Amino acid sequence: MSQSSQNASLGKDAIDPAANLSAIKTEIEDALKEAGRPAESVVITAVSKQHDLERIRPVLNVGHRVFGENRVQEAMSKWPKLREEFSGIELRLIGPLQTNKVKEAVAFFDVIESIDRPKLAAALAKEMEKQSRRPRLLIQVNTGDEAQKAGVSPKDADAFLKECKKLGLDIEGLMCIPPVKDDPAPHFALLEKIAARNGLKKLSMGMSGDYLLAAQLGATHLRIGSAIFGPRPKKP
Numbered sequence: 001m002s003q004s005s006q007n008a009s010l011g012k013d014a015i016d017p018a019a020n021l022s023a024i025k026t027e028i029e030d031a032l033k034e035a036g037r038p039a040e041s042v043v044i045t046a047v048s049k050q051h052d053l054e055r056i057r058p059v060l061n062v063g064h065r066v067f068g069e070n071r072v073q074e075a076m077s078k079w080p081k082l083r084e085e086f087s088g089i090e091l092r093l094i095g096p097l098q099t100n101k102v103k104e105a106v107a108f109f110d111v112i113e114s115i116d117r118p119k120l121a122a123a124l125a126k127e128m129e130k131q132s133r134r135p136r137l138l139i140q141v142n143t144g145d146e147a148q149k150a151g152v153s154p155k156d157a158d159a160f161l162k163e164c165k166k167l168g169l170d171i172e173g174l175m176c177i178p179p180v181k182d183d184p185a186p187h188f189a190l191l192e193k194i195a196a197r198n199g200l201k202k203l204s205m206g207m208s209g210d211y212l213l214a215a216q217l218g219a220t221h222l223r224i225g226s227a228i229f230g231p232r233p234k235k236p
Protein backbone atom coordinates (compact mmCIF):
# COMPACT_ATOMS: atom_id res chain seq x y z
CA MET A 1 0.00 0.00 0.00
CA SER A 2 1.35 3.44 -0.87
CA GLN A 3 1.81 6.02 1.84
CA SER A 4 -0.94 8.19 0.38
CA SER A 5 -3.56 5.45 0.48
CA GLN A 6 -2.52 4.58 4.04
CA ASN A 7 -3.23 8.14 5.05
CA ALA A 8 -6.65 8.05 3.48
CA SER A 9 -7.66 5.42 6.01
CA LEU A 10 -6.27 7.29 9.01
CA GLY A 11 -8.30 9.57 11.24
CA LYS A 12 -7.06 13.13 11.74
CA ASP A 13 -5.72 12.43 15.22
CA ALA A 14 -3.71 9.46 14.03
CA ILE A 15 -1.63 11.48 11.57
CA ASP A 16 2.09 11.32 12.23
CA PRO A 17 3.77 13.59 9.67
CA ALA A 18 7.31 12.55 10.64
CA ALA A 19 6.50 8.85 10.27
CA ASN A 20 4.74 9.51 6.97
CA LEU A 21 7.78 11.40 5.68
CA SER A 22 10.11 8.64 6.74
CA ALA A 23 8.03 5.98 4.97
CA ILE A 24 7.76 8.12 1.84
CA LYS A 25 11.54 8.59 1.78
CA THR A 26 12.04 4.84 1.84
CA GLU A 27 9.57 4.37 -1.01
CA ILE A 28 11.31 7.06 -3.05
CA GLU A 29 14.75 5.56 -2.42
CA ASP A 30 13.50 2.23 -3.74
CA ALA A 31 11.88 3.85 -6.79
CA LEU A 32 15.08 5.76 -7.56
CA LYS A 33 17.21 2.65 -7.21
CA GLU A 34 14.91 0.86 -9.65
CA ALA A 35 15.17 3.76 -12.10
CA GLY A 36 18.95 3.86 -11.74
CA ARG A 37 18.95 7.37 -10.29
CA PRO A 38 21.10 8.31 -7.28
CA ALA A 39 19.19 8.72 -3.98
CA GLU A 40 20.38 12.30 -3.56
CA SER A 41 19.00 13.37 -6.95
CA VAL A 42 15.54 14.05 -5.47
CA VAL A 43 14.44 16.51 -2.79
CA ILE A 44 11.06 16.31 -1.07
CA THR A 45 9.24 19.63 -0.79
CA ALA A 46 6.88 19.14 2.14
CA VAL A 47 3.77 21.09 1.13
CA SER A 48 2.47 22.61 4.36
CA LYS A 49 -0.24 24.90 2.97
CA GLN A 50 -3.33 25.19 5.19
CA HIS A 51 -1.62 23.34 8.02
CA ASP A 52 -0.78 25.01 11.31
CA LEU A 53 2.57 25.15 13.10
CA GLU A 54 1.75 22.17 15.35
CA ARG A 55 1.31 19.96 12.30
CA ILE A 56 4.48 21.27 10.63
CA ARG A 57 6.89 21.17 13.61
CA PRO A 58 7.25 17.36 13.84
CA VAL A 59 8.72 17.34 10.33
CA LEU A 60 11.17 20.10 11.24
CA ASN A 61 12.05 18.18 14.41
CA VAL A 62 13.26 15.19 12.40
CA GLY A 63 15.51 17.46 10.35
CA HIS A 64 13.45 18.17 7.24
CA ARG A 65 14.03 21.68 5.92
CA VAL A 66 12.39 22.11 2.49
CA PHE A 67 8.78 23.29 2.47
CA GLY A 68 6.25 24.53 -0.05
CA GLU A 69 3.47 27.04 0.44
CA ASN A 70 1.04 28.24 -2.20
CA ARG A 71 0.01 31.60 -0.78
CA VAL A 72 2.34 34.49 0.06
CA GLN A 73 0.15 35.88 2.83
CA GLU A 74 -0.36 32.55 4.57
CA ALA A 75 3.35 31.72 4.40
CA MET A 76 4.24 35.10 5.90
CA SER A 77 1.88 34.48 8.80
CA LYS A 78 3.34 31.04 9.63
CA TRP A 79 7.00 30.87 8.79
CA PRO A 80 8.72 33.77 10.58
CA LYS A 81 8.11 31.94 13.87
CA LEU A 82 9.41 28.63 12.51
CA ARG A 83 12.44 30.33 10.98
CA GLU A 84 13.25 31.61 14.46
CA GLU A 85 12.97 28.13 15.93
CA PHE A 86 14.82 26.21 13.21
CA SER A 87 17.75 27.17 11.03
CA GLY A 88 18.34 26.31 7.39
CA ILE A 89 14.73 26.31 6.24
CA GLU A 90 14.13 26.56 2.48
CA LEU A 91 10.72 27.96 1.58
CA ARG A 92 9.37 27.44 -1.91
CA LEU A 93 6.42 29.35 -3.38
CA ILE A 94 4.45 26.83 -5.44
CA GLY A 95 1.20 28.77 -5.97
CA PRO A 96 0.28 31.52 -8.43
CA LEU A 97 1.95 34.86 -7.79
CA GLN A 98 0.16 38.17 -8.35
CA THR A 99 2.33 41.09 -9.38
CA ASN A 100 1.13 43.09 -6.36
CA LYS A 101 2.71 40.40 -4.10
CA VAL A 102 6.07 40.30 -5.89
CA LYS A 103 7.78 42.53 -3.33
CA GLU A 104 6.80 40.26 -0.43
CA ALA A 105 7.54 37.09 -2.38
CA VAL A 106 11.08 38.21 -3.30
CA ALA A 107 11.77 39.20 0.29
CA PHE A 108 10.34 36.07 1.84
CA PHE A 109 10.85 32.99 -0.35
CA ASP A 110 14.04 31.12 -1.19
CA VAL A 111 12.57 29.68 -4.38
CA ILE A 112 9.69 30.82 -6.60
CA GLU A 113 8.33 28.00 -8.79
CA SER A 114 5.37 29.68 -10.44
CA ILE A 115 6.68 32.19 -12.98
CA ASP A 116 4.33 32.00 -15.93
CA ARG A 117 3.97 35.32 -17.75
CA PRO A 118 6.07 38.22 -19.05
CA LYS A 119 4.51 40.82 -16.75
CA LEU A 120 5.38 38.74 -13.68
CA ALA A 121 8.90 38.03 -14.96
CA ALA A 122 9.51 41.74 -15.50
CA ALA A 123 8.16 42.62 -12.05
CA LEU A 124 10.39 39.96 -10.45
CA ALA A 125 13.48 41.17 -12.30
CA LYS A 126 12.85 44.72 -11.16
CA GLU A 127 12.15 43.78 -7.55
CA MET A 128 15.14 41.42 -7.28
CA GLU A 129 17.38 44.21 -8.50
CA LYS A 130 15.86 46.63 -6.02
CA GLN A 131 16.18 44.30 -3.03
CA SER A 132 19.49 42.75 -4.14
CA ARG A 133 17.89 39.42 -3.29
CA ARG A 134 17.87 36.54 -5.70
CA PRO A 135 15.43 33.75 -4.92
CA ARG A 136 15.97 30.76 -7.21
CA LEU A 137 13.38 30.61 -9.99
CA LEU A 138 11.35 28.03 -11.86
CA ILE A 139 8.85 28.47 -14.65
CA GLN A 140 5.47 26.79 -14.33
CA VAL A 141 4.40 25.01 -17.51
CA ASN A 142 0.72 24.27 -18.11
CA THR A 143 1.49 20.90 -19.71
CA GLY A 144 -2.18 20.11 -20.26
CA ASP A 145 -2.96 23.57 -21.69
CA GLU A 146 -5.86 23.81 -19.24
CA ALA A 147 -7.73 27.10 -19.41
CA GLN A 148 -8.23 27.37 -15.64
CA LYS A 149 -4.64 26.47 -14.74
CA ALA A 150 -1.66 28.78 -14.33
CA GLY A 151 1.50 28.18 -16.30
CA VAL A 152 2.96 29.00 -19.68
CA SER A 153 1.75 26.86 -22.57
CA PRO A 154 4.31 24.21 -23.64
CA LYS A 155 4.45 25.76 -27.14
CA ASP A 156 5.44 29.13 -25.64
CA ALA A 157 7.90 27.80 -23.06
CA ASP A 158 11.11 28.19 -25.11
CA ALA A 159 10.28 31.78 -26.09
CA PHE A 160 9.32 32.66 -22.52
CA LEU A 161 12.61 31.24 -21.23
CA LYS A 162 14.49 33.46 -23.69
CA GLU A 163 12.50 36.43 -22.53
CA CYS A 164 13.33 35.68 -18.90
CA LYS A 165 17.01 35.43 -19.77
CA LYS A 166 16.85 38.82 -21.46
CA LEU A 167 15.39 40.25 -18.27
CA GLY A 168 18.39 38.88 -16.38
CA LEU A 169 16.43 36.14 -14.63
CA ASP A 170 18.41 32.98 -14.00
CA ILE A 171 15.79 30.24 -14.39
CA GLU A 172 16.94 26.95 -12.86
CA GLY A 173 14.06 24.69 -13.80
CA LEU A 174 10.44 23.94 -14.58
CA MET A 175 7.34 23.02 -12.58
CA CYS A 176 4.08 21.40 -13.67
CA ILE A 177 0.76 20.21 -12.26
CA PRO A 178 -0.72 17.68 -14.69
CA PRO A 179 -4.49 17.65 -15.30
CA VAL A 180 -6.20 15.71 -12.51
CA LYS A 181 -7.86 13.23 -14.85
CA ASP A 182 -4.85 12.47 -17.08
CA ASP A 183 -2.15 9.89 -16.74
CA PRO A 184 0.65 12.14 -15.40
CA ALA A 185 3.45 10.24 -17.17
CA PRO A 186 3.28 12.05 -20.54
CA HIS A 187 3.09 15.40 -18.72
CA PHE A 188 6.21 14.60 -16.69
CA ALA A 189 7.94 13.45 -19.87
CA LEU A 190 6.99 16.65 -21.68
CA LEU A 191 8.31 18.81 -18.83
CA GLU A 192 11.55 16.84 -18.85
CA LYS A 193 11.89 17.32 -22.60
CA ILE A 194 11.37 21.10 -22.45
CA ALA A 195 13.89 21.36 -19.60
CA ALA A 196 16.47 19.21 -21.38
CA ARG A 197 16.39 21.18 -24.65
CA ASN A 198 16.78 24.41 -22.68
CA GLY A 199 19.59 23.12 -20.47
CA LEU A 200 17.57 23.36 -17.26
CA LYS A 201 18.50 21.08 -14.37
CA LYS A 202 15.57 21.27 -11.94
CA LEU A 203 12.21 19.59 -12.39
CA SER A 204 9.49 20.14 -9.81
CA MET A 205 6.84 17.52 -10.52
CA GLY A 206 4.94 14.83 -8.67
CA MET A 207 2.51 15.23 -5.77
CA SER A 208 0.96 12.86 -3.22
CA GLY A 209 -0.75 10.72 -5.85
CA ASP A 210 2.15 10.30 -8.26
CA TYR A 211 5.46 11.09 -6.58
CA LEU A 212 7.00 7.67 -7.25
CA LEU A 213 6.26 7.95 -10.95
CA ALA A 214 7.70 11.48 -11.01
CA ALA A 215 10.83 10.28 -9.19
CA GLN A 216 11.31 7.61 -11.83
CA LEU A 217 10.74 10.09 -14.66
CA GLY A 218 13.41 12.58 -13.62
CA ALA A 219 11.89 14.86 -10.97
CA THR A 220 14.41 16.69 -8.77
CA HIS A 221 11.72 18.11 -6.46
CA LEU A 222 8.59 16.25 -5.39
CA ARG A 223 5.85 18.46 -3.88
CA ILE A 224 4.18 16.24 -1.32
CA GLY A 225 1.42 17.58 0.91
CA SER A 226 -1.40 15.32 2.07
CA ALA A 227 0.67 12.12 2.08
CA ILE A 228 2.87 13.76 4.74
CA PHE A 229 0.53 16.05 6.67
CA GLY A 230 -2.81 14.33 6.12
CA PRO A 231 -5.89 15.88 4.55
CA ARG A 232 -5.92 19.68 4.51
CA PRO A 233 -8.43 21.45 6.72
CA LYS A 234 -11.27 23.01 4.74
CA LYS A 235 -10.53 26.52 3.50
CA PRO A 236 -12.23 29.20 5.61
Ligand SMILES: *Cc1c(COP(=O)(O)O)cnc(C)c1O
Binds near residue numbers: 047094209
Ligand atom coordinates in the same frame (compact mmCIF):
# COMPACT_ATOMS: atom_id res chain seq x y z
C1 LIG B 1 -1.19 21.56 -2.75
C2 LIG B 1 -0.14 21.41 -3.77
C3 LIG B 1 0.68 20.27 -3.80
C4 LIG B 1 0.55 19.12 -2.83
O1 LIG B 1 -0.58 18.35 -3.12
P1 LIG B 1 -0.82 16.93 -2.42
O2 LIG B 1 -1.67 16.21 -3.38
O3 LIG B 1 -1.47 17.21 -1.12
O4 LIG B 1 0.51 16.29 -2.25
C5 LIG B 1 1.67 20.21 -4.78
N1 LIG B 1 1.84 21.21 -5.66
C6 LIG B 1 1.08 22.31 -5.66
C7 LIG B 1 1.34 23.38 -6.66
C8 LIG B 1 0.07 22.45 -4.72
O5 LIG B 1 -0.68 23.57 -4.74
